[in-house]
Amino acid sequence: MKKLLKSILVMSALTLVLAACSSKEGSKEEKEPEAELIVSTWGFSEDFFRENVYAPFEKEHNVKIVLDTGNNADRLNKVRQGNSDVDVIFLSDYYAQQGVAEDLFEKIDSSKISNLDKIYDVAKAPLGEGFGPAYTIAQFGIAYNADEVKQPITTWKDLWNKDLANKITIPSITSTTGPMFLDAASKISGSKEFNEDQAFAEMKKIMPNVVKEYGQTSEFVNMFSQGEIVAGPIMGMYFASLQEAVPNAKFVTPAEGGYAVMNTVNVVKGSDQKELAQSFINFMLSTEVQEKSAKAKIDSPVNTEVVLTEEEATNMTYGEELVNSLITLDMKFVNEKSKTWIDRWNRELVQ
Amino acid sequence: MSKKYIYLLLLPGVLFLTIFMLVPIFMTMGTTFFREDGFTVEGYLQFFKDPYFMGILFTTLRVSVITTIISIFLGFPVAYFVSKMGPRKKAFLLLLTIFPLLTSPVVRSFSWMIIIGKNGVLNNILTGIGLIEEPLSILYTPTAIIIGLVHLFLPLIIITLVGVMENIEPDLLTAAESLGASKLGVFAKVVVPLCVPGLVIGSILVFVGSFTAYTTPALLGGKQRVISTFLYQNAITLNDWQVASIVAVIMIVVTVLVISLMNVLAKKLNPRG
Numbered sequence: 123m124k125k126l127l128k129s130i131l132v133m134s135a136l137t138l139v140l141a142a143c144s145s146k147e148g149s150k151e152e153k154e155p156e157a158e159l160i161v162s163t164w165g166f167s168e169d170f171f172r173e174n175v176y177a178p179f180e181k182e183h184n185v186k187i188v189l190d191t192g193n194n195a196d197r198l199n200k201v202r203q204g205n206s207d208v209d210v211i212f213l214s215d216y217y218a219q220q221g222v223a224e225d226l227f228e229k230i231d232s233s234k235i236s237n238l239d240k241i242y243d244v245a246k247a248p249l250g251e252g253f254g255p256a257y258t259i260a261q262f263g264i265a266y267n268a269d270e271v272k273q274p275i276t277t278w279k280d281l282w283n284k285d286l287a288n289k290i291t292i293p294s295i296t297s298t299t300g301p302m303f304l305d306a307a308s309k310i311s312g313s314k315e316f317n318e319d320q321a322f323a324e325m326k327k328i329m330p331n332v333v334k335e336y337g338q339t340s341e342f343v344n345m346f347s348q349g350e351i352v353a354g355p356i357m358g359m360y361f362a363s364l365q366e367a368v369p370n371a372k373f374v375t376p377a378e379g380g381y382a383v384m385n386t387v388n389v390v391k392g393s394d395q396k397e398l399a400q401s402f403i404n405f406m407l408s409t410e411v412q413e414k415s416a417k418a419k420i421d422s423p424v425n426t427e428v429v430l431t432e433e434e435a436t437n438m439t440y441g442e443e444l445v446n447s448l449i450t451l452d453m454k455f456v457n458e459k460s461k462t463w464i465d466r467w468n469r470e471l472v473q
Numbered sequence: 474m475s476k477k478y479i480y481l482l483l484l485p486g487v488l489f490l491t492i493f494m495l496v497p498i499f500m501t502m503g504t505t506f507f508r509e510d511g512f513t514v515e516g517y518l519q520f521f522k523d524p525y526f527m528g529i530l531f532t533t534l535r536v537s538v539i540t541t542i543i544s545i546f547l548g549f550p551v552a553y554f555v556s557k558m559g560p561r562k563k564a565f566l567l568l569l570t571i572f573p574l575l576t577s578p579v580v581r582s583f584s585w586m587i588i589i590g591k592n593g594v595l596n597n598i599l600t601g602i603g604l605i606e607e608p609l610s611i612l613y614t615p616t617a618i619i620i621g622l623v624h625l626f627l628p629l630i631i632i633t634l635v636g637v638m639e640n641i642e643p644d645l646l647t648a649a650e651s652l653g654a655s656k657l658g659v660f661a662k663v664v665v666p667l668c669v670p671g672l673v674i675g676s677i678l679v680f681v682g683s684f685t686a687y688t689t690p691a692l693l694g695g696k697q698r699v700i701s702t703f704l705y706q707n708a709i710t711l712n713d714w715q716v717a718s719i720v721a722v723i724m725i726v727v728t729v730l731v732i733s734l735m736n737v738l739a740k741k742l743n744p745r746g
Contacts, residue, residue: 195710202712288610296710334613334695349592350612464711469525472696 157185159395159402162201163212165191167420174414179405185398193338194298201226201390209393210402214298215248215256215384219453222249228389230254234400237407237425242445245384245424249453254388257406258359258421261439261448262299262381265361266353267346268370275353277377278306282324286331291345291354294335295467301456302381303355304463305449309378318459318466325471335472343367357383361437362419373437375444382439382448385421416440498725505719516719526703530723533700536615536690537683540622544630544679545672547623552634553664567635570628578625582692585621586612613695621689626682630675637671638664669743673735680735681728700724 163171168189176187190197190208194217200206202224213221221227229252232238238246238255245256266275272285281290293299307328308321333351336342339360345351347367356364358380361373387406389399405411412425422439423430430440439445505516520526555566573581588594589611596608611617641664649659687701694702700720708717 199709199712296706329696332696344586348586348590350590461711468698472698 157183157395157398158188159185159210159398160188160190160206160208161210161212161402162190162192162197162206162208162390164193165189167418170415170418170420174418175406175411179402183398183401185395195296198226206390208390209395210399211388211390213386213388215386215453216298216301216456218249218254218386218388219457221388222253223454223457226391227253228391228393228396228399230389230400230403234397235404235407237404237409240409240427241407241424242426242442244382244445244450248384248450249386249388254386254403255407256384256386256424257403257412258385258415259424259439259445259448260383260385260422261358261375261444262302262355262383263358263373263375264353265346265356265364265371265373267368268372269368270349270352274372274374276374278355279310279378280376281331281353281355282310282328283331286353288331288333289352290328290331291334291336291342291351292328292332293355294337295460295464297337298383299355299357299381300467301460301463302383302449302451304467305381305451306355306376306378318463322466322470325467329471346371358437358439359420359422379447379449382445382450384450501718502722504715505722516715517723520719520723529698529700529703530727532615532697533684534727536618536622536699537680540619540626540683541676541680543619543623544627545676548627548630548634548675549668549672552631552638555631556635556638563635567632570631573624574628578621578686578688579692581624582621582689585617585624585693589617589620612693615694615697617693617695618690618699621693622683622686625686625689626679629678629682630672633675633678634668634671637668641667666743669739673739677732677735680731684728684731685724 161176168191179185180187190200190206192200194213197208197211198213198217198221201208201211201221211218211221211227218227232252235255241255242259245259247253248256264275264278264281268274270289273280275281281292293303295301295304304321304325305316307324308316308318311317311320311324313320333345334341336345336354339356342351342354342356343360343363346354346364356373358373361371364371364373387403389396389403393399407425409425409427412421412423413428415421416423416428416430416438417434419434419438426442430438435441439448506512506514508515551570555563555570558566586593589609590596591608591610591612593612595611596605599605600608611620645663645667646659649663650656654662685701686699687705690699691702691705698706700723704717704720704724707713707720
């Protein structure tokens with residue numbers, strides 16, 4: 123028994139020494155980047171970002187970018203629980219505002235982010251002074267299948283039409299666009315200011331039309347391409363994948379107004395790469411990156427130097443006029459109310 | 474090694490379960506009883522008074538019970554058939570039974586979406602041969618959840634039943650027949666009672682599996698929630714671990730209750746089992 127133990131000890135000591143040697147050798151042969159920047163993001167269009175954003179940034183700053191992917195809620199919760207080492211986090215404004223309220227982000231030194239001067243004013247600090255900018259603005263509007271509806275859909279109110287019984291989906295209240303749809307419901311009730319009770323009364327009326335709520339846009343795309351739904355509210359940036367499946371799909375800005383969904387970038391509190399994280403944000407806002415992602419139809423640009431042809435701008439939230447016409451919700455108000463809304467939504471609408 | 478030390482073999486397993494299962498479970502339970510002002514069962518009372526939560530609990534129980542019953546009725550004849558086969562065929566058939574277990578529930582749920590969707594295979598066939606005019610709405614209803622769960626858990630009950638049926642002495646059946654029992658009588662009065670232990674274990678596996686399943690209800694279910702999706706919403710989306718823990722404890726208690734109930738039932742059906 124003792125012999126066995128001894129030999130195991132010797133063996134493991136040997137392996138350790140060997141391992142130490144080999145890693146030294148490795149570092150001599152190829153220059154390993156010294157630093158790591160951990161970026162928490164959704165993970166869609168990863169190929170595009172890897173090639174056009176991460177790789178050039180890695181090269182310029184001699185850093186390795188490590189991704190942590192998942193939906194807004196999951197990733198924010200990881201940061202909340204304090205045992206993650208994320209440096210930069212991409213979040214929609216709804217979730218980012220929760221992070222701000224809970225003091226999870228570092229203040230940003232705007233003098234270090236020179237490209238801030240080039241972007242729309244609304245995108246500069248949507249979460250409050252000193253917090254991360256929006257690098258893209260998406261439009262929350264309506265998509266529908268023109269082959270399957272009797273009349274073209276032009277307003278939010280059209281979704282309440284009885285012809286659409288069991289034929290639409292709506293965003294779940296816990297997703298970024300959920301509160302926006304609730305706001306639209308309040309508008310339909312005829313109230314100028316947001317009226318919670320009237321909004322929920324309207325929501326109750328639309329439920330017979332709803333097949334299922336969607337929590338992730340991929341669910342919408344699936345239901346739409348499988349013919350389970352013929353219409354529903356969705357962010358414009360995903361419209362291209364709908365059109366691939368249903369050629370006669372249409373995206374409209376409802377007459378009552380589309381909503382602005384701002385995707386923001388923030389530096390996580392306690393990050394040991396604060397400088398680098400800010401350079402990364404600056405790079406995201408650069409004309410170069412903004413133009414590439416706009417032309418690839420991945421993210422609508424916020425950088426005003428980006429110029430798109432009409433064809434390139436199709437389905438994108440492009441141009442100051444459109445951006446300024448979008449409705450923005452007061453995310454602070456939304457976050458204060460969200461717990462009540464989620465509870466009411468669960469109790470009153472979901473059976 | 475003397476007999477005294479043989480219990481040491483259990484140590485790694487017991488230690489693992491204690492640290493990674495028992496301690497977390499008791500910690501979870503503990504947090505649900507204590508608030509700033511000391512010991513309280515208020516959290517639980519609120520839940521049981523809440524018609525919304527009770528609705529979710531009953532939907533989940535109903536779905537799980539129906540899934541279990543359907544699985545028994547589908548699984549029993551199959552298991553009986555398989556257990557009568559020769560060793561080679563039996564091994565092959567069992568392999569086929571286990572095969573679906575090797576695919577992820579996500580993939581299986583998606584394949585059901587393609588089958589039972591509005592433009593799915595099933596509806597296309599039914600409308601094609603003129604049996605129905607409007608496509609059936611099965612997807613995103615509790616029925617879809619039940620279909621998915623039966624598909625998911627049927628292998629478990631078949632495997633446990635085959636194990637029990639193999640051990641039934643063929644002589645017993647011959648004896649019963651020679652004493653004048655009909656084929657059906659032998660099946661109902663000899664085979665079925667002897668299978669009760671397998672039925673109980675199989676049903677428990679199916680029931681607990683359906684009760685706690687997350688992926689299948691999340692993908693195939695519609696507007697109505699089941700308890701696991703409710704738990705997920707509270708823990709992950711709302712970050713409300715207090716409520717999530719209470720739901721988790723309620724799930725554990727319900728599971729234990731159902732298991733004990735089934736054991737009592739089994740004793741009644743087969744006192745010698």
